[in-house]
Amino acid sequence: MKRLAIFDFDGTLFDSVHDVIVCFNKALSMNGFPTLTREEYIERLGGNIDEIVSLILKDKNSKENIELIKKDYQKLYDESNKDNTLPFPNSLEILKELQERNILLAINSNRTTDSIKYFVSNFFKEIDFVSIEGHNPDFPSKPNPYGVNNIIKKAGVSLDEVVYIGDSKTDIKTAKNAKIDCILVSWGYGSKKEYEDKYILEVIDDMYQLLNFFD
Template identity: 50%
Template structure:
């Protein structure tokens, strides 16, 4: 029985890709770089913001260009009223169910912590996450297990009773690095042909399937 569920954020709890496409393409356009399609962005996500921008820039990627686009992107996001991002269907219901069954809940993501908390406060304020570990430089980001280990130390739950729920190869590697089980969801952004990995405990297509783990 799993007693602690740790969730990835983008592509697992929340559908954030349309916001990313809209705002990042504005930043790219302002600096004269080619804009990308939704499908191209799905291949670029999974890392922290620097890694995503590097993937998006492609042959134009350099430390200087990454910082330039990131600064503009974060300025755009700060002034942007996000009406696109929502929790995936049935996410609030499964989180409520797990919480009501005394399951501890947490988040570990490569999104900045303040951004995660803003969406949680807006859409999931009835859910009591024991910890939210986002990208906080200079702390390492996923697939480093730093964030998961911080949550594990706070929870004091044995690793065999913990599961990490994500949607990408990065999430699988993060769980491996922390020594905990991994469940992959199919409603996210990953190319699932890349997820043929014996380490994955379970692949699910609906949130309610998480009930089977408790």
């Protein structure tokens, strides 16, 4: 039986891409770089901030340019209202239900821990997450299982009692590297090609389907 559910953040619990796109395009325009479309951004998401900026800049991804865009993006994002970053439908209800079933809950993301905690404190106040592991530049980021391993150790459960819930190939690789099961959600930023990966237990179209794994 599963006792610990580890959730990805962007594209799984929260629809966050719009605010990210707006701030990245502003940072690119300010520095004379071409902007990208929503589809182009989604293709580049999943890694840590340095990896994402490198992909956004394409052949202009020198170390200096990466640092320049990253700095301006982070300033713009930190100062923005983030009004368009909202939980996906039924996320809070399902987290509450899982919590009532005594399932341990955690978040593992390449977004910074402080950023995750900001949204959790605003939207998921009723949820007691056993651990929130965001990106820390001093440690490996997803798909390295470093964060997942920390969560599992803190939760005190065995690998077969854990399931990772995400939306992209990065999440599948993270689960594989951690040797834990994986569920993919269809409402995030993944693609149909990723849904065909035989490693995942199931692709779900509704948050309520998660409850089937915790009977």
